[in-house]
Amino acid sequence: MELILEKINHSYGDMPVLTDISLSVGSGEIVCVVGPSGCGKSTLLRIIGGLERPTSGEVLMSGEPPADSLNPLTYVFQDFALLPWRTVEGNVRLVLEDHRIGRERVGAVVDDVLARTKLTEFAAAYPRQLSGGMKQRVAIARALSVNPAVMLMDEPLSALDSQTRDLLMDDLIELWTQVRFSACYITHNLAEAVRLGHRIVVMSRRPGRIRDIVEIDIPLSERPGFPTETAAIQRRLWEMMRDEARAADRELSDVA
Amino acid sequence: MSLDRSLPSAAPATEKPGAAPTRPVPFRGSGFTHRPHRHVAPLVFAALLILWEIGSRTGFISNISLPAPTEAAEAMADLFRSGMIWKHLSASLFRLTVGWSLGTLLGIAVGLAIGLFSVARAGLSPLVSALFPIPKIALLPLFIVWFGIGEGSKVATILFGSFFPTVIATYGGVDNVDRSLIRMGQSFGLSWSSIVRKIIIPGALPAILSGFRISASIAIILLVAAEMIGAEYGIGAYILMAGALYAIDQLIAGVALLSLLGLAVAWLIGRAEKMLLGWRI
Amino acid sequence: MFKMTRRTTLRRMTSAMLAASLGLGFTAAAHANDTIKIGILSLTSHSPSIIAAGKGYFGEQGLDVEFVSFQAAQPMAVAIASNDIDFGMTAISGGLISLAEKGAIKIIGGALQETPEIDGQKILAAKAAYDAGLTSPDKLVGHSFGVTTQGSSFHYMAHKIADKAGFDRSEIRIVPMQKVPAVIAALKSGQIDAWSIVPNIAGALTKGPEVVEIGKVSDYIDNYQVTTVFTSTKNVTDHKDLVKRFLAGLAKGIDDYNAAYVDKTLGADDVAAISEMVHKYVYADQPMDKAAPRIAAGAMRINRNAKLNLASVEDQLKWFQSEKLVPGGVTMDDLVDTEFVETF
Ligand SMILES: Nc1ncnc2c1ncn2[C@@H]1O[C@H](COP(=O)(O)OP(=O)(O)OP(=O)(O)O)[C@@H](O)[C@H]1O
Ligand SMILES: [Mg+2]
Numbered sequence A: 001m002e003l004i005l006e007k008i009n010h011s012y013g014d015m016p017v018l019t020d021i022s023l024s025v026g027s028g029e030i031v032c033v034v035g036p037s038g039c040g041k042s043t044l045l046r047i048i049g050g051l052e053r054p055t056s057g058e059v060l061m062s063g064e065p066p067a068d069s070l071n072p073l074t075y076v077f078q079d080f081a082l083l084p085w086r087t088v089e090g091n092v093r094l095v096l097e098d099h100r101i102g103r104e105r106v107g108a109v110v111d112d113v114l115a116r117t118k119l120t121e122f123a124a125a126y127p128r129q130l131s132g133g134m135k136q137r138v139a140i141a142r143a144l145s146v147n148p149a150v151m152l153m154d155e156p157l158s159a160l161d162s163q164t165r166d167l168l169m170d171d172l173i174e175l176w177t178q179v180r181f182s183a184c185y186i187t188h189n190l191a192e193a194v195r196l197g198h199r200i201v202v203m204s205r206r207p208g209r210i211r212d213i214v215e216i217d218i219p220l221s222e223r224p225g226f227p228t229e230t231a232a233i234q235r236r237l238w239e240m241m242r243d244e245a246r247a248a249d250r251e252l253s254d255v256a
Numbered sequence B: 001m002s003l004d005r006s007l008p009s010a011a012p013a014t015e016k017p018g019a020a021p022t023r024p025v026p027f028r029g030s031g032f033t034h035r036p037h038r039h040v041a042p043l044v045f046a047a048l049l050i051l052w053e054i055g056s057r058t059g060f061i062s063n064i065s066l067p068a069p070t071e072a073a074e075a076m077a078d079l080f081r082s083g084m085i086w087k088h089l090s091a092s093l094f095r096l097t098v099g100w101s102l103g104t105l106l107g108i109a110v111g112l113a114i115g116l117f118s119v120a121r122a123g124l125s126p127l128v129s130a131l132f133p134i135p136k137i138a139l140l141p142l143f144i145v146w147f148g149i150g151e152g153s154k155v156a157t158i159l160f161g162s163f164f165p166t167v168i169a170t171y172g173g174v175d176n177v178d179r180s181l182i183r184m185g186q187s188f189g190l191s192w193s194s195i196v197r198k199i200i201i202p203g204a205l206p207a208i209l210s211g212f213r214i215s216a217s218i219a220i221i222l223l224v225a226a227e228m229i230g231a232e233y234g235i236g237a238y239i240l241m242a243g244a245l246y247a248i249d250q251l252i253a254g255v256a257l258l259s260l261l262g263l264a265v266a267w268l269i270g271r272a273e274k275m276l277l278g279w280r281i
Numbered sequence C: 001m002f003k004m005t006r007r008t009t010l011r012r013m014t015s016a017m018l019a020a021s022l023g024l025g026f027t028a029a030a031h032a033n034d035t036i037k038i039g040i041l042s043l044t045s046h047s048p049s050i051i052a053a054g055k056g057y058f059g060e061q062g063l064d065v066e067f068v069s070f071q072a073a074q075p076m077a078v079a080i081a082s083n084d085i086d087f088g089m090t091a092i093s094g095g096l097i098s099l100a101e102k103g104a105i106k107i108i109g110g111a112l113q114e115t116p117e118i119d120g121q122k123i124l125a126a127k128a129a130y131d132a133g134l135t136s137p138d139k140l141v142g143h144s145f146g147v148t149t150q151g152s153s154f155h156y157m158a159h160k161i162a163d164k165a166g167f168d169r170s171e172i173r174i175v176p177m178q179k180v181p182a183v184i185a186a187l188k189s190g191q192i193d194a195w196s197i198v199p200n201i202a203g204a205l206t207k208g209p210e211v212v213e214i215g216k217v218s219d220y221i222d223n224y225q226v227t228t229v230f231t232s233t234k235n236v237t238d239h240k241d242l243v244k245r246f247l248a249g250l251a252k253g254i255d256d257y258n259a260a261y262v263d264k265t266l267g268a269d270d271v272a273a274i275s276e277m278v279h280k281y282v283y284a285d286q287p288m289d290k291a292a293p294r295i296a297a298g299a300m301r302i303n304r305n306a307k308l309n310l311a312s313v314e315d316q317l318k319w320f321q322s323e324k325l326v327p328g329g330v331t332m333d334d335l336v337d338t339e340f341v342e343t344f
Helices: A041-048 A088-097 A103-116 A132-145 A162-178 A190-196 A220-225 A227-250 B002-006 B040-058 B069-082 B084-116 B118-131 B136-147 B151-175 B179-187 B192-226 B235-244 B248-276 C008-021 C044-054 C073-081 C094-101 C127-131 C153-165 C180-188 C199-207 C233-238 C240-262 C268-279 C288-296 C310-322
Strands: A002-012 A015-025 A030-034 A056-062 A073-076 A150-154 A182-186 A199-203 A210-215 C034-041 C063-070 C087-091 C105-110 C122-126 C144-147 C173-176 C194-197 C211-216 C227-232
Touching (some): A041 A150, A088 A103, A182 A190, A220 A227, B118 B151, B151 B192, C044 C087, C044 C240, C044 C268, C063 C240, C227 C233
Parallel strands (some): A030 A199, C034 C087, C144 C194
Antiparallel strands (some): A199 A210, C122 C194, C122 C211
16 A cells, blocks of 8 residues: 655644645655654654644545555554553553454454564563563554554654664564565654665755655665665765754744 | 862872872761651550540540540440441441442543533533532531432432542543543544543543542541431431530540541552552552 | 630620620729620520620629620530630530539529410421321321430420320430521421420411421420529639629529510510610611510510529439430539529
């Protein structure tokens, strides 16, 4: 299934946040979105997932999602959004319970995603007992359990320390290699973008527009073997972003 | 060290750093923390009782201002010997349980409605704010006309007393449920009822349970008022009768029963919190 | 509700203002009168001391008087026990006996009493209960009877009715309502079946359709000593002279009260003057022309010279003890000091 954004414009009151965003996320493709703080990345992701209506423009789905996809557009949140009163297993179950798919299948799916995210032995633990990295694994397991066509990930790793982040990136790539999900992945971290993205969308400061799209054709699993190439791309991205980021940083925020 | 050269007490400037005399850093981090002291509370309580008893025996505390603790204990023992305690307790517990249960159930329902529906919020929350501070005792004469002098007015007094704090605790709890969790539920396509049952209610539960503590205390406070009218038995009726007869030993015994009841209720709610909110610790 | 201060200077000042406000010649300052505090309820039966103060009978005894108003008899008894006030007048209640047992207060005289020739307390029934057959106090078996509190005079009357009518006391269901207005509301709405009350309230109630008179208390209790005069044990032992002077002043007030309202031997002008004094404390919230007839209505006799019916007091004490409302060990000597007034 492909996801197409056509001329998305959005403003909060008089304040334009997004201007003229056109973009597509192809099947099995990870599109990373980078941009300075407050440029509208999270807003864009909410619009893509149907949690918010754009002022103008449309988000279209082309082609059918996989037949067994329970929730074609699925989020992974920066703050994990786990229910503290449910165990790891219960948190995954939560999103399956509303679908009439039978007890055995729920059990099987839960076991499968917990195994894939290496959480099987923590099935009965509560979120408070888990480290940040483990919590985000649970959130990813939960997202995988509904077999999404597109994963919408809003800075999923930015609450984690850098070692944990590296480990989770490896895990994500491994998961992607098993099942080629598509993803729209928002991040501040250029290293993450270069490690995970097939394409990297660079946005300008608010009102956010697409400044450039950088394509990386090195396969994800092979990227650690090309340190110089990836470093060069990362430098190029940083040069593009630096001025925007500096300007954005000096802007007086009129909201919040 | 070199800066200290001008001070007479400073170490001699000629000494090399390695050779300077050493001393431990003084510990300054004591105090301002609480350690559990299990035996202090019972000891303080016992000491107070003993002082009180001595005061009463020596006449320092006049026998018309307070009974000796032993006299109050004797009055309590009388209640057990005559078996009246069970009549009083069962009458009061019935009123408390029925009134409080109905009050909190209704309170949770209305609180959820206010928390979930903006129409209900607009319509009901000013009403709740207006009615909450009315002392229910002031309405007692009306309650008698509306609900009779039987169990009705007594249960109603306690019901109204526990209803309002529960409403406020519940919708405050709903308001404080982490919005990101609700958004998560929506993003996974959970139905409205699933979001309410699985996210909002459990999320509001801590607030609802602490509302229970308040409403249960209010219910006990109102017990005496509720049993002012036409109650033959009940702890409140017993206290009122003791007051009317100026039987201050019975009065203190009755008040002690109310305190015990309060402790028991607090313990029960503590248990419920442990059971329902085990995930919190 | 009542002032706790015991500072005599303050007492003097307030009583001076009081006397002045009553429009009386006030000469006490010259001979440094003793000041006494009298507790009153705003009922006509408390007017003898008001009259005695107003007419200067206490002044003749070298007493300055300060009145302290109470809402109920119980706190008045407690205030006397704690020496915050000196004298009071109420029905014999469980609270009064308990305080006497603790050695804090003593009955020193009699006040209101049921006498056959004067209209006394009435026994009332709710209309519904009356229609269902409760036409006489003898038929109270199985009915509910309103009282303010357990151990109140109402409770005593209910049981005395049972005794005389010859059925078990437990056959009447006693319903405590704490306050007289609550009993009235319950009786009017038929939530209780019966009650007994002083004639002026009874008269007002039976005027309406909801309440019917079914009997008289005096038919069931002989020479019932309804209220008594009491003071603190401290006054009885340490200030006998003060007590005697108070009773002497009170006796003259009682005579005027009986003459004005019970025997009606006074002229209209004298009655009006007395009612004027009483109105300061009784039905004070109503204009004089409305209050005056209410003050006079259904006044019961107060014993001349505060004579005390010991037999009735003893009967009441026995009843309290038989119902285990007061400790069994209380004696008449604990409760009454008979040296001040004539007893019978
Ligand atoms: N619900 C809202 N109402 C009004 N303004 C909003 C709302 N949500 C976001 N904004 C504003 O819109 C702008 C874009 O916000 P958004 O959260 O999309 O930025 P972002 O790119 O995700 O920023 P960050 O990198 O800090 O996460 C910001 O200025 C923000 O203050
Ligand atoms: Mg954001």
